[in-house]
Amino acid sequence: MARYALVVGITDYTNQLPNLTKPATDAEAVEQVLKAHGDFEDIAVLKGKVSTTKLAEALKTLLQQQAVKNEALIYFTGHGITVSDSLGTQQAYLATSDLTIVTQGNQIIEQTGGISLLSLNNLIRDSDLSNLVVLLDCCHSGEFLERNLIEKTFTAFISQRDYYFIAACRGFQQAYAKKSVQHSIFTTALLAGLSPENTNDHGKVTGDRLFDILATELKSSGQEPIRMGWGRSITLITHKNQRQVQTFEVKDECPYQGLKAFEAEQKQFFFGRKQVVRKILEKLAQKPFVPIIGPSGSGKSSVVQAGLIPELDDSVWQILPPIKPGFQPLQELRGVLKAFFQGAKKERLLSELITNEPNPLPVILEHLTGAEKFLLVVDQFEELFTVSVAEDKQRFIELLTQVVEMTDSRLKVVITMRADFLEPCLDYPSLNKLIENQLVLMPRITGVDLKQTITEPAKLQGHSVEEKLVLKILEDVGKEPGYLPLMEFALTRLWEKRDQQKHQLTLEQYENFQGLTGALNFHAENVYLYEDYQQDSPTQERNEQEKDWIGQIFPAISANGRGRKGHATAPTKS
Numbered sequence: 001m002a003r004y005a006l007v008v009g010i011t012d013y014t015n016q017l018p019n020l021t022k023p024a025t026d027a028e029a030v031e032q033v034l035k036a037h038g039d040f041e042d043i044a045v046l047k048g049k050v051s052t053t054k055l056a057e058a059l060k061t062l063l064q065q066q067a068v069k070n071e072a073l074i075y076f077t078g079h080g081i082t083v084s085d086s087l088g089t090q091q092a093y094l095a096t097s098d099l100t101i102v103t104q105g106n107q108i109i110e111q112t113g114g115i116s117l118l119s120l121n122n123l124i125r126d127s128d129l130s131n132l133v134v135l136l137d138c139c140h141s142g143e144f145l146e147r148n149l150i151e152k153t154f155t156a157f158i159s160q161r162d163y164y165f166i167a168a169c170r171g172f173q174q175a176y177a178k179k180s181v182q183h184s185i186f187t188t189a190l191l192a193g194l195s196p197e198n199t200n201d202h203g204k205v206t207g208d209r210l211f212d213i214l215a216t217e218l219k220s221s222g223q224e225p226i227r228m229g230w231g232r233s234i235t236l237i238t239h240k241n242q243r244q245v246q247t248f249e250v251k252d253e254c255p256y257q258g259l260k261a262f263e264a265e266q267k268q269f270f271f272g273r274k275q276v277v278r279k280i281l282e283k284l285a286q287k288p289f290v291p292i293i294g295p296s297g298s299g300k301s302s303v304v305q306a307g308l309i310p311e312l313d314d315s316v317w318q319i320l321p322p323i324k325p326g327f328q329p330l331q332e333l334r335g336v337l338k339a340f341f342q343g344a345k346k347e348r349l350l351s352e353l354i355t356n357e358p359n360p361l362p363v364i365l366e367h368l369t370g371a372e373k374f375l376l377v378v379d380q381f382e383e384l385f386t387v388s389v390a391e392d393k394q395r396f397i398e399l400l401t402q403v404v405e406m407t408d409s410r411l412k413v414v415i416t417m418r419a420d421f422l423e424p425c426l427d428y429p430s431l432n433k434l435i436e437n438q439l440v441l442m443p444r445i446t447g448v449d450l451k452q453t454i455t456e457p458a459k460l461q462g463h464s465v466e467e468k469l470v471l472k473i474l475e476d477v478g479k480e481p482g483y484l485p486l487m488e489f490a491l492t493r494l495w496e497k498r499d500q501q502k503h504q505l506t507l508e509q510y511e512n513f514q515g516l517t518g519a520l521n522f523h524a525e526n527v528y529l530y531e532d533y534q535q536d537s538p539t540q541e542r543n544e545q546e547k548d549w550i551g552q553i554f555p556a557i558s559a560n561g562r563g564r565k566g567h568a569t570a571p572t573k574s
Contacts, residue, residue, distance in 0.1 A: 001130055003073070004066040005043040006058055007031045010078030012049035012097045023077040024048055026137065026187040030075050033194050037237040038073070042066065050078075052096040052113040059120065063127040073133040073236070077187060080138030083108050092117045094138065131162035131234050133207065137186040138168065162231030164207035166214065169223035181282060186225065189217035196239045197274055198448070203239045210236060216443070217275065250462030250503055256491040261299075262306035269457040270306035272449035273299065277307040279440050280414070288403045288412040291381075291435050293419050294442025297485045300416035301379050303442065308414070309375070318371035325383040329396040330354055336376065340367040354399065361402045365410055374411045376400075381417035385424040394428070401430040445484070450474060454491065462503055469494075469507040476516050486516040 009027025011020045024047040031045050044058055062072055079095035084107045093099070093114035102110035124132065168186035181188060192198070193213035194205055207229055214225045255269040262270045280303070283290045292300050309319055323332040334354050341350040346367075353360035368374050378400065384393055403409045419441075425432050445453060454473055455465045473490070477483040490510070497509040 001070055002041045002066075003039060003071040004062055005034055005038065005040050005073040005075070006062045007034070007043060007045045007047075008050060008055065008058075008074075008076045008078065009045075009047040010050045010095070010097060011047070013079065013095065013099070014049075014097055016101050016103075017079050017081075017095055017099065020078065022182075022184045022187070023137075026077045026183050027075070029183060029191055030135075030187065033191065033237065034073070037194075037239055039238065040073075049097045051098045052115065055094070055096050055115055059115070059123060063123050063129065067130075067132075068128045069130055071131050071234075072129055073135070075135045075137075077137035077184065080136070081108055081111065081114070083111050085109070094120075094136075131164075131231070133163075133234055133236060134165045135190065136165075136167050137184055137190070162234055163229065164234045165228045166207070166211060167226050169225065181285065185218060185221050185223065186214070189214045189225075192217060192275065192278065194237055199239050200448075204235045205237050205239075207234050207236065212447075213275070217279075220439075220441075248460055248462040253461065254492055254495045255457035255461050256488050256495060257302075258489045258492040259485050262302035264305055264309050267306045267310040268460060270302060271452040271456045272445045273303045273307050275449075276303055276440065276442065277311060280304075280308050281311060283438050283440055284412055284414075287434070287438055288406075288409045289401060289434050290412075290414045290438050290440060292414065292416045292440045292442060293422065293435070295420075296418050297483070298442040299445075299484050300442055304377055304379070304414055304416060312375065316372045318374050320374055320376045322377040322379050324380045325378065325388045325396065327387055327389060328392060329384060329388050330392045330399075333396065333399065337364065337367075340364075340369065355395070359402070360399065361406060361409070361411070365406075368410060372410065376411060376413050378413065378415040381415040382421040385421055397428050397431050401434060404434065450477065454487075457491075458495075458505060463498065463505065464503065465505045466507050469505060469510055472507055472510060473516075483516065490516050 007027045007030055009023035009025075011022075011024045013019055027045060027047045031043055034040055034043055044062065046054060046058055059074075062074070066072070076094055079099075081093050081095050081099075081101065082090045083093060083101075084090050086109075093111060093116050095114050099111060099113040101108045101112075168184075183191065190210070193210040196203075198205055198209055198213055200206065200209060207227070211225065211227045218225055255266075257266060257269075280290055280292065292304065294300050305322075312319070320336050323329075323336050326332055334350060337350060337354075338347065341347055349363075353363055357363070384396065388396070400413050400415070403411050403413055422435070425435055451470060451474065454470055458465050473487060477487055490513075491505070493513060494505045494509055497512070498505050
């Protein structure tokens with residue numbers, strides 16, 4: 001069965017609608033992916049200035065000629081409009097370059113040109129397709145799905161054919177594009193959803209898999225994608241080389257980090273957070289301050305050290321030594337900048353800038369030499385509200401948030417903070433505003449991403465993970481809050497007990513130490529009993545005083561960071 005596609009990106013509008021900058025490059029990027037991995041017989045591309053006649057002819061060629069008994073895909077990006085009649089009934093249109101409109105107040109009441117969705121529905125209904133995928137990246141595209149589409153507008157979906165329809169936003173929303181990003185918000189997410197990282201076990205990206213990525217990527221973006229499917233699952237593209245078996249040298253070094261955060265040195269073993277890293281980079285391109293916030297144990301520190309930093313071009317960026325606020329956050333900040341203020345006189349200047357100067361950033365930036373851009377990471381920002389001295393808090397926040405007040409600041413700031421400390425931030429307006437606008441949330445790792453965090457590090461070391469073990473871990477993590485540190489620790493124990501002949505991590509060993517919590521409990525028990533515990537060879541038994549101390553510490557650790565607000569808790573992997 002042959003496949004055909006029509007890709008449309010309209011940038012030029014000759015009348016009342018403004019020109020657009022992204023659609024042509026968006027269309028080119030989508031065409032490249034479809035051409036490389038879609039197995040299409042033909043991909044027609046219309047971009048730039050596209051008349052109503054030209055688009056209508058291309059749609060008729062695709063649906064009435066090429067795709068008869070075959071598969072078809074339509075991607076459209078450009079303006080979308082709705083036209084209201086005197087009774088408030090609306091009809092949606094794909095805007096072409098020669099579209100003209102008549103407005104009354106804020107409403108469009110008349111148009112000439114463009115492609116109405118009602119007409120497109122009739123064309124689809126009368127065609128003889130095997131299946132059809134429609135991807136619309138335009139304002140009000142959800143209008144096509146939300147106004148009784150199945151019953152009124154897209155009656156073509158009631159058939160024996162298979163359809164998958166995705167709109168970039170709801171009917172009352174607009175589809176956005178940011179100047180600092182190469183593609184529109186929707187198409188950026190679309191390309192991520194069509195990437196090799198989003199394939200199933202057969203290297204395929206289906207409509208449902210694509211929409212899962214779109215929904216995740218566009219969350220909190222101001223536009224909400226919606227979908228409608230009918231019939232069987234449709235494969236959009238296939239990464240044919242995705243599942244080729246790779247062979248790796250067998251190595252003994254453990255690729256898992258246990259209760260420690262990943263650092264840049266372990267970047268090759270860090271999986272499952274590409275979408276989050278992409279969001280951080282996008283936020284950094286908008287403003288030089290990005291707060292990364294998530295539950296304790298969600299991997300915030302790891303995503304910065306092993307995800308974000310390796311993505312930054314070291315010929316452009318200098319990464320400053322990361323700091324934690326600690327007891328004296330201003331002293332921590334002074335310590336990291338001291339390398340740029342050499343000599344007693346300049347050290348005094350730095351101290352004055354940090355302590356008293358109302359606008360110190362321009363002078364500090366003058367002294368930051370040796371690179372185009374600088375990144376300061378403030379890890380475990382919640383320490384500011386738990387252990388830092390009160391008089392330092394306001395000043396520390398002022399100094400960090402001042403970076404957004406400068407045009408094109410060369411100093412960028414990324415902070416990581418536990419989600420349960422959002423409330424104290426409300427007392428600091430400058431910080432609270434940045435959190436509202438620049439927040440990157442750390443969602444739970446699920447599905448394919450979670451599976452990769454288990455299997456891919458072992459694969460790089462020439463080992464496999466028994467499929468039954470993967471399924472059992474995936475089942476168990478849903479029962480444990482803050483499961484990532486527990487899972488990583490269990491995997492380090494499994495690595496120690498791996499099958500050395502088969503080079504494999506097995507379900508049998510996992511069950512021997514009773515899963516996620518069992519591995520940590522076993523370790524805790526031996527730390528409690530023995531002073532120098534080395535795998536299975538205990539040496540010196542602890543005295544009663546040491547046992548008492550440890551007995552008080554471990555309950556805090558087992559609480560996994562869920563202490564009372566305003567009180568320090570035992571450190572966890574973040």
